[in-house]
Amino acid sequence: MEFYVRKGRIETYGSSIELEMWDGRKGKKLIKESWNIKLHEEILPKYDLIIVSVNTEQLPGAAQFLATAAGHTPILIFNNVWQDLKSSIAPLSMNNVVFGFPGAGGGIADNRLRGGFLKMVFLEKPRVGTEHIIQLVKECFESAHFKISWIKDMQNWLWNHFAMNAAMETEVLKRGSFSALMNHKDSFANVGLNMREMIPVLKARGAKLDTISLMLTKVPPALLGTLFNKVIFAKGSLPRLFMEYNNSKAGFAVLEVVREAKKAGIPLPRLTMALEHAEHHKPIENSIS
Known part of the structure; x- marks a missing residue:
């Protein structure tokens, strides 16, 4: 290659x-x-x-x-x-x-x-x-x-996947890194809450919730946190290792969804707060004002 x-x-x-x-x-x-x-x-x-x-x-x-x-x-x-x-x-x-x-x-x-x-x-x-x-x-x-x-329907699949990424990156902005995300027991409960907040944005653009999005929004946050920490991202699992090795800069997916929501007049308090408290919050604020 x-x-x-x-x-x-x-x-x-x-x-x-x-x-x-x-x-x-x-x-x-x-x-x-x-x-x-x-x-x-x-x-x-x-x-x-x-x-x-x-x-x-x-x-x-x-x-x-x-x-x-x-x-x-x-x-x-x-x-x-x-x-x-x-x-x-x-x-x-x-x-x-x-x-x-x-x-x-x-x-x-x-x-x-x-x-x-x-x-x-x-x-x-x-x-x-x-x-x-x-x-x-x-x-x-x-x-x-x-x-x-x-x-x-690849378009719908990617819309859902992008929103899931934004839900995850919202927590990464708060924790500081993808590896830190793995070490906070409340992180994935919050990912579910972040995803719930974005549902009106997905629906506004005509997306249908796929299986993962439905799980993130329907399963109670506490149970969702346990499911991710003990099963999907269990210690030693490959998905967890991939996340721990991810050193990319988080925030772009969050910014894109917030921009979309702002145009549609849809409030996203959880995502907006994460952006505002990120180290690079000033240029982000300017870009969505």
Whole structure:
């Protein structure tokens, strides 16, 4: 696999990266090695498939760049999306793009990538005009022994997933990091309360609550906290390790939902308070005023 990086980054990253990755395709296997990587500061339209997995706020820039750099190369968007799918990847053509989401997590620091992946990847069911790309992506992941969970309505799935991320990031803003989130017993009870607060925003844009959103909003907060702490993110579990290794900056998902709610006149006191008390609350306040 080859990676595109911005100009000047090849020298920064070098030719290898230290891996500490948990492989969940068959049980639980730790991969710990130095991985030789091939980096490019330019993209030529010569690849079978381009996979885009960037920070959510970077997706518009990535789409703009690929619109000229990728040619007719098929593109898989492995990303959180809050906008409607078509506008989120403009000016790329929807006929050249398919949407999915990985069952993975982690973070990188000091040239060491820590985290891992589960055996499941989520992929949208074929849209008219994308059948050949879907088949290509399917063969790619199945040949690597991943299983595919087919999503009938990817737009709705991503809206729900983005809202869940915002509910989690609200607590990360309060706790200071994703790893700290794991060590507070009330965190996931609060995630449920945050999700409940966002339901009117989801409904205002026409989203239907999926199974996870319903669980977050219907299960009593105290029980939800126990379920997450003792089962879903139990100590030693891969999902917990992925969260503990996540060193990304939280807040963008919260900001996007608050912006949407502000336009619709929907109050979000829990999310707004988290933004206001974050270290970067001043620029955020200016951006939503």
